[in-house]
Amino acid sequence: MPRLGADMTAGKVVKWLKQPGESIKRGDIIAIVETDKANVDVESFIDGVLEKILVQPSDDRLAVGTPLALISAEAGAAPAAPTATPTAAAVPPAAVVVPEAVTPAAAPPAVVPAAPSPKKPAPTVAGARARVSPAARKRALELQLDPAALAGTGPQGRVTLADVERAAQGAPTQPGPAGPVAVKEAPTQPGPADSAAARQLRMREAIAAAMARSKREIPHYYLACTIDMKTALDWLTERNAGRAVTERLLYAVLLIKAAALALREVPELNGFWIDNRAQHSEAIHAGIAISLRGGGLVAPALRHADRLSLDELMRDFQDLVKRARAGSLKSSEVTDPTVTITSLGERGVDSVFGIITPPQLALVGFGTPRERPWVVDGAVVPRPLLSATLSGDHRATDGHRGALYLAALDRLLQQPEAL
Amino acid sequence: MAKMTYREAVRDAMREAMRADPLVFLMGEDVGKYGGAFAVSHGLLEEFGPQRIRDTPLSESTFVGAGIGAALGGMRPIVEIMTINFSLLALDQIVNNAATLRHMSGGQLGVPLVIRMATGGGRQLAAQHSHSLEGWYAHIPGIKVATPATVADARGLLLAALQEPDPVILFEHATLYSQEGESEDETPMQFGRAALRRPGKDVSLITYGGALGKTMNAATQLAEQGVEAEVIDLRSLRPLDTETIFASLAHTHRAVIIEEAWKSGGFAAEVSARIMEGAFDALDAPVARVCGAEVPMPYAQPLERAALPQPEDIVKAVQELI
Numbered sequence: 001m002p003r004l005g006a007d008m009t010a011g012k013v014v015k016w017l018k019q020p021g022e023s024i025k026r027g028d029i030i031a032i033v034e035t036d037k038a039n040v041d042v043e044s045f046i047d048g049v050l051e052k053i054l055v056q057p058s059d060d061r062l063a064v065g066t067p068l069a070l071i072s073a074e075a076g077a078a079p080a081a082p083t084a085t086p087t088a089a090a091v092p093p094a095a096v097v098v099p100e101a102v103t104p105a106a107a108p109p110a111v112v113p114a115a116p117s118p119k120k121p122a123p124t125v126a127g128a129r130a131r132v133s134p135a136a137r138k139r140a141l142e143l144q145l146d147p148a149a150l151a152g153t154g155p156q157g158r159v160t161l162a163d164v165e166r167a168a169q170g171a172p173t174q175p176g177p178a179g180p181v182a183v184k185e186a187p188t189q190p191g192p193a194d195s196a197a198a199r200q201l202r203m204r205e206a207i208a209a210a211m212a213r214s215k216r217e218i219p220h221y222y223l224a225c226t227i228d229m230k231t232a233l234d235w236l237t238e239r240n241a242g243r244a245v246t247e248r249l250l251y252a253v254l255l256i257k258a259a260a261l262a263l264r265e266v267p268e269l270n271g272f273w274i275d276n277r278a279q280h281s282e283a284i285h286a287g288i289a290i291s292l293r294g295g296g297l298v299a300p301a302l303r304h305a306d307r308l309s310l311d312e313l314m315r316d317f318q319d320l321v322k323r324a325r326a327g328s329l330k331s332s333e334v335t336d337p338t339v340t341i342t343s344l345g346e347r348g349v350d351s352v353f354g355i356i357t358p359p360q361l362a363l364v365g366f367g368t369p370r371e372r373p374w375v376v377d378g379a380v381v382p383r384p385l386l387s388a389t390l391s392g393d394h395r396a397t398d399g400h401r402g403a404l405y406l407a408a409l410d411r412l413l414q415q416p417e418a419l
Numbered sequence: 420m421a422k423m424t425y426r427e428a429v430r431d432a433m434r435e436a437m438r439a440d441p442l443v444f445l446m447g448e449d450v451g452k453y454g455g456a457f458a459v460s461h462g463l464l465e466e467f468g469p470q471r472i473r474d475t476p477l478s479e480s481t482f483v484g485a486g487i488g489a490a491l492g493g494m495r496p497i498v499e500i501m502t503i504n505f506s507l508l509a510l511d512q513i514v515n516n517a518a519t520l521r522h523m524s525g526g527q528l529g530v531p532l533v534i535r536m537a538t539g540g541g542r543q544l545a546a547q548h549s550h551s552l553e554g555w556y557a558h559i560p561g562i563k564v565a566t567p568a569t570v571a572d573a574r575g576l577l578l579a580a581l582q583e584p585d586p587v588i589l590f591e592h593a594t595l596y597s598q599e600g601e602s603e604d605e606t607p608m609q610f611g612r613a614a615l616r617r618p619g620k621d622v623s624l625i626t627y628g629g630a631l632g633k634t635m636n637a638a639t640q641l642a643e644q645g646v647e648a649e650v651i652d653l654r655s656l657r658p659l660d661t662e663t664i665f666a667s668l669a670h671t672h673r674a675v676i677i678e679e680a681w682k683s684g685g686f687a688a689e690v691s692a693r694i695m696e697g698a699f700d701a702l703d704a705p706v707a708r709v710c711g712a713e714v715p716m717p718y719a720q721p722l723e724r725a726a727l728p729q730p731e732d733i734v735k736a737v738q739e740l741i
Contacts, residue, residue: 133704134702134703135700135701135702137700155704
């Protein structure tokens with residue numbers, strides 16, 4: 001079960017798109033997995049032959065890292081009956097796992113000969129029963145949580161009802177002085193009834209876990225600058241004037257392109273924070289925050305946003321929004337973003353100071369362009385002004401780099417024809 | 420509704436009952452000419468005469484036994500025992516006779532007897548006059564045990580006791596007699612119902628009798644700290660209203676039981692056990708008890724204060740749970 005996003009802990013196999021014996025190329029979609037947020041197409045990360053499907057589609061929520069299938073790593077190898085111990089001649093089959101695709105903090109997802117056993121919560125003091133109040137134990141059972149894996153905030157580190165409720169909402173418990181910090185393990189039993197409400201709850205849990213992790217781990221700094229959008233909007237109006245509605249550009253696309261291009265100038269903001277250091281990404285995959293009907297959001301990647309033309313970006317952007325809302329994103333789109341862009345322009349807010357999606361390094365935010373007085377050449381004139389913000393990970397970059405980024409963004413938006 | 424003291428409320432209830440029913444009478448040590456050791460029956464001799472307000476010899480076994488006999492004979496006696504420690508002299512009559520005769524007679528003989536007595540410490544009367552043995556009596560099937568803690572209950576529970584077909588013991592905490600409050604002139608209240616004295620959501624403080632005031636005081640202090648304590652006055656120890664306790668636990672998930680009595684084998688232990696049996700899954704913390712220190716009651720005022728549960732002890736117990 002691949003980790004399709006830093007916040008994912010478990011998923012369900014919805015469907016297999018390849019059968020045992022079929023040859024598979026890297027990037028082929030082999031299965032559809034349902035995460036807390038969406039149905040995601042799982043791509044193979046190697047060439048090979050699908051040897052055996054280990055998990056049939058079901059409502060079972062499988063912890064990230066659970067082997068789903070065996071793929072022999074060499075294309076063309078005859079599908080052999082899988083054995084516990086591969087013969088010397090046979091290429092060891094690889095478990096289809098893309099563990100930590102977003103957070104490659106763990107061991108590299110190399111070919112794994114044997115299926116890793118699912119992790120179990122770290123045992124508490126040997127032989128001792130975890131301190132869990134009766135009410136907490138009962139509620140945890142209802143929620144299918146392991147209360148012993150939670151950090152208790154009650155007297156003597158006892159797990160209380162409130163700790164379980166907090167865990168159910170995905171927020172971290174605040175460990176008390178005596179409370180050991182434990183990690184909630186995704187349940188591998190069938191999840192609660194897959195109602196819209198249950199999915200909604202799981203999405204909220206996932207968002208809560210990611211955002212809480214971000215605020216817990218990432219020392220954010222925030223910068224804002226006001227950008228005069230007159231040139232850009234005038235250019236856009238003129239460009240859209242002669243076009244059919246379907247061919248018109250949305251102004252958001254200008255912002256995405258400019259934000260992506262500016263990252264080329266300040267590449268320190270693009271990539272991930274892994275193993276206590278920044279790992280910059282050459283590719284610029286802009287994670288676009290898309291709010292979903294019924295609540296929640298996803299931020300799938302517009303891949304290579306800096307390289308695409310505005311028309312291509314527009315096409316991909318619309319496609320991405322449509323698929324995100326339909327719940328059919330590709331696994332690479334979910335795991336790829338190297339930066340997040342959020343625009344609350346349609347919501348009428350002036351500016352947004354976002355929370356970085358871990359383990360990314362930055363988040364770019366846009367507010368609503370508004371007509372306001374602005375001084376141009378010594379005269380006060382009305383101009384559509386846009387607040388652009390940057391949330392940066394201070395471990396990776398300093399305000400100085402962030403300021404350079406916003407300056408580049410401003411400059412790029414003054415030359416819309418060059419975007 | 421009238422404002423009066425607890426003492427006056429008990430007196431009013433007895434007066435009302437005697438006016439309404441010629442079978443009701445009062446007997447006990449010094450209840451007549453002296454007006455009662457706590458002046459509860461002051462003035463009743465003048466109104467009802469020595470036939471119905473009877474001074475007795477200093478022999479608890481004798482006059483409680485006489486009360487049982489009168490009740491068997493169809494009267495509605497109210498027997499006042501001066502203080503709870505003296506009631507030990509009448510234990511044989513209460514436990515072996517009053518509590519058992521309906522059962523032993525195959526249902527033919529009832530003992531509609533009301534025994535009132537002062538209980539509790541806090542008045543510097545030292546180790547022989549400060550007991551809280553209500554829990555002992557609550558142990559006995561066949562008698563009902565009530566602990567009026569307010570002026571309204573002093574009246575209401577006495578009138579309710581006089582409606583019961585079987586023996587009832589009313590424990591009047593001696594520090595309450597001078598307490599003022601509203602007395603409600605309503606029909607007799609039902610026996611065996613606890614009263615919610617203060618609603619809250621964070622912890623249930625379960626108490627009765629003389630500890631109610633201290634518990635309410637603690638709840639006020641806790642509110643200032645942002646802890647909303649619910650206060651339940653048991654009112655009746657037998658029968659025990661577990662329904663009200665469980666309903667409270669269902670939303671507070673924590674309980675502290677407060678009583679003056681010693682902890683070992685006390686009534687708080689019974690309440691705690693009932694919670695364990697009936698509301699285990701509601702508990703978010705162990706049930707806590709604030710009880711009297713396990714020593715014979717000291718005479719010295721600071722020591723006596725230290726031996727009795729105080730509001731700060733209750734506050735501390737709650738803080739340790741949350």
